[in-house]
Amino acid sequence: MRLLEISGVSAAYGDLKVLHDVSLHVDEGEIVSLVGSNGAGKTMLLRIISGLVPVTEGQITLGGKNLLKVRPYERVSVGLSHIPQGRGTLAKLTVKENLILGAYSLKSSQQREENIERAYGMFPKLRERKNQIAGSLSGGEQQMLAIARALMCDPKIIAMDEPSLGLAPIVVENVFEIIQRVSSERKIAILIVEQNLVQSLSIAHRGYVLENGRIVREGEAKALLEDKDIRSAYLGI
Amino acid sequence: MWIFTQSIINGILAGGVYALIAVGITVIFGVMRLVNFASGAFFTLSMYLGYFVYSFTGWNCYQLIPAVAILSAAVAYVTFKFTISPVLGKSSDATILVTVGLSFFLQNLVIVLFGGTALTLPSEISNVSIRIGEYTLGLPRTIAFMVAIVLVLGVSLLVNKSNFGRSMRATAENPEVAEMLGIKSRRVYTLAWIIGIVMTSIGGLLLTPIYYVNNTVGAPFRTVSLMAVVLGGLGDIRGAFICGLLLGIIESVFSAYFSAYIGLLGIFIVYLIIFLFKPQGIFGRKERVG
Ligand SMILES: Nc1ncnc2c1ncn2[C@@H]1O[C@H](COP(=O)(O)OP(=O)(O)OP(=O)(O)O)[C@@H](O)[C@H]1O
Ligand SMILES: [Mg+2]
Numbered sequence: 352m353r354l355l356e357i358s359g360v361s362a363a364y365g366d367l368k369v370l371h372d373v374s375l376h377v378d379e380g381e382i383v384s385l386v387g388s389n390g391a392g393k394t395m396l397l398r399i400i401s402g403l404v405p406v407t408e409g410q411i412t413l414g415g416k417n418l419l420k421v422r423p424y425e426r427v428s429v430g431l432s433h434i435p436q437g438r439g440t441l442a443k444l445t446v447k448e449n450l451i452l453g454a455y456s457l458k459s460s461q462q463r464e465e466n467i468e469r470a471y472g473m474f475p476k477l478r479e480r481k482n483q484i485a486g487s488l489s490g491g492e493q494q495m496l497a498i499a500r501a502l503m504c505d506p507k508i509i510a511m512d513e514p515s516l517g518l519a520p521i522v523v524e525n526v527f528e529i530i531q532r533v534s535s536e537r538k539i540a541i542l543i544v545e546q547n548l549v550q551s552l553s554i555a556h557r558g559y560v561l562e563n564g565r566i567v568r569e570g571e572a573k574a575l576l577e578d579k580d581i582r583s584a585y586l587g588i
Numbered sequence: 589m590w591i592f593t594q595s596i597i598n599g600i601l602a603g604g605v606y607a608l609i610a611v612g613i614t615v616i617f618g619v620m621r622l623v624n625f626a627s628g629a630f631f632t633l634s635m636y637l638g639y640f641v642y643s644f645t646g647w648n649c650y651q652l653i654p655a656v657a658i659l660s661a662a663v664a665y666v667t668f669k670f671t672i673s674p675v676l677g678k679s680s681d682a683t684i685l686v687t688v689g690l691s692f693f694l695q696n697l698v699i700v701l702f703g704g705t706a707l708t709l710p711s712e713i714s715n716v717s718i719r720i721g722e723y724t725l726g727l728p729r730t731i732a733f734m735v736a737i738v739l740v741l742g743v744s745l746l747v748n749k750s751n752f753g754r755s756m757r758a759t760a761e762n763p764e765v766a767e768m769l770g771i772k773s774r775r776v777y778t779l780a781w782i783i784g785i786v787m788t789s790i791g792g793l794l795l796t797p798i799y800y801v802n803n804t805v806g807a808p809f810r811t812v813s814l815m816a817v818v819l820g821g822l823g824d825i826r827g828a829f830i831c832g833l834l835l836g837i838i839e840s841v842f843s844a845y846f847s848a849y850i851g852l853l854g855i856f857i858v859y860l861i862i863f864l865f866k867p868q869g870i871f872g873r874k875e876r877v878g
Contacts, residue, residue, distance in 0.1 A: 424768075444761070448754055
């Protein structure tokens with residue numbers, strides 16, 4: 352089942368056209384990886400999905416609903432969670448407050464409590480640190496918090512902007528494992544935007560390659576990983 | 589020694605209202621990085637609003653609190669929608685000009701509506717005071733102080749413990765992330781503005797037993813409270829509160845030892861000295877909030 356469908360999206364910062372006719376889709380429960388180098392427009396695409404940047408052309412639907420008509424602060428209620436570049440944890444609030452705010456869109460406070468317990472169960476470190484301010488966590492712990500918080504609203508899809516950024520390789524591996532586990536256990540679709548091509552494609556079902564604001568390749572993640580051109584362009588081998 | 593202790597007592601009591609206004613300014617600044625230069629004008633306006641309701645009802649200053657709170661909240665809502673909201677997120681020059689402009693507008697509006705002569709809101713307790721040993725506490729100031737403390741405590745609880753407070757702090761730190769979480773930042777800004785204005789307004793109303801109501805009565809209060817906000821570290825509620833009390837004490841000590849006209853000057857001198865050595869304020873950390 353189609354969940355997120357982006358079709359023919361173009362967008363610009365002022366006069367600078369960044370995205371050109373981008374189309375991609377994510378099915379329910381699917382992990383899709385969008386890879387591309389610095390400045391390709393990956394962050395911009397996610398900011399468009401969250402409603403922080405307008406499109407000049409194109410359509411976006413989530414679960415059949417026209418997402419561009421939904422106000423930014425209402426998008427979480429239609430099932431969209433966004434982990435922005437740099438993780439977006441609120442450094443001056445405690446770990447627990449960050450989690451509570453993750454469930455801001457939920458009506459029932461009982462549901463909120465349950466989800467917090469579930470988050471602590473999944474990330475025991477967060478329970479230990481719950482009354483510490485988020486800014487005092489390590490980079491890896493903050494990424495865990497970001498993921499835990501993104502799950503608090505029971506989303507249908509989580510869009511993640513470079514979850515590997517600034518993390519040691521071993522932590523990156525751990526983070527990707529968690530992402531994969533969360534997605535398969537809870538049937539949550541994930542759209543990962545990454546420069547780390549190997550790691551993100553190796554947990555993904557499908558992938559897209561974004562270059563200078565255009566989708567230049569798409570396909571099964573495995574096929575992209577084994578592709579000679581992509582390997583030489585992105586890995587230098 | 590008597591003079592000294594008595595002037596400290598007077599200063600703490602007077603400082604309560606500075607602290608109240610300073611915390612009101614801080615709530616607004618903390619959430620949307622906007623310095624409310626119109627706080628003095630809202631202070632003034634609230635006294636006129638009190639007079640207005642009094643002229644129908646004959647209520648005293650304390651009975652007027654709910655009515656003035658509601659009316660000033662309404663004025664705050666309207667001014668936010670039509671003056672603040674359009675410039676939010678624009679340059680800080682624009683926001684400064686808007687609050688300064690709003691200040692002039694309100695100060696002149698009250699002249700148009702109520703005339704230019706000073707008014708009084710009669711109060712039976714204007715001259716009543718409490719004696720504790722050899723010291724005297726003016727009753728109106730004492731009540732104003734106590735109400736101010738209660739309001740400041742209430743607002744800090746709201747900010748630090750409530751659901752709404754959490755969404756305020758989230759918006760203050762990162763409005764984009766707050767929106768991603770489902771928080772409507774416009775609503776948070778509107779409510780922060782209203783809370784800040786109502787605090788200032790109640791401060792003004794509480795001083796009607798001992799101040800004439802005229803269109804510039806709020807100006808010194810705004811100036812001193814803004815200084816308390818800066819000394820308190822810009823955006824720090826606790827800092828603004830303590831510095832509000834501190835400036836009240838300084839004013840009172842200077843008035844006691846020199847003359848009543850010197851009080852404000854004393855505040856300026858101390859402010860400049862502190863600012864010279866600690867430009868980030870007494871409680872300001874090097875790295876500022878936000
Ligand atoms: N606020 C902005 N104003 C103007 N141009 C911007 C702005 N943000 C990004 N850009 C430009 O848009 C282009 C795409 O930026 P974007 O942040 O989407 O890239 P990215 O693929 O996420 O890169 P990275 O991997 O470095 O995060 C870049 O050329 C960038 O310089
Ligand atoms: Mg980016």
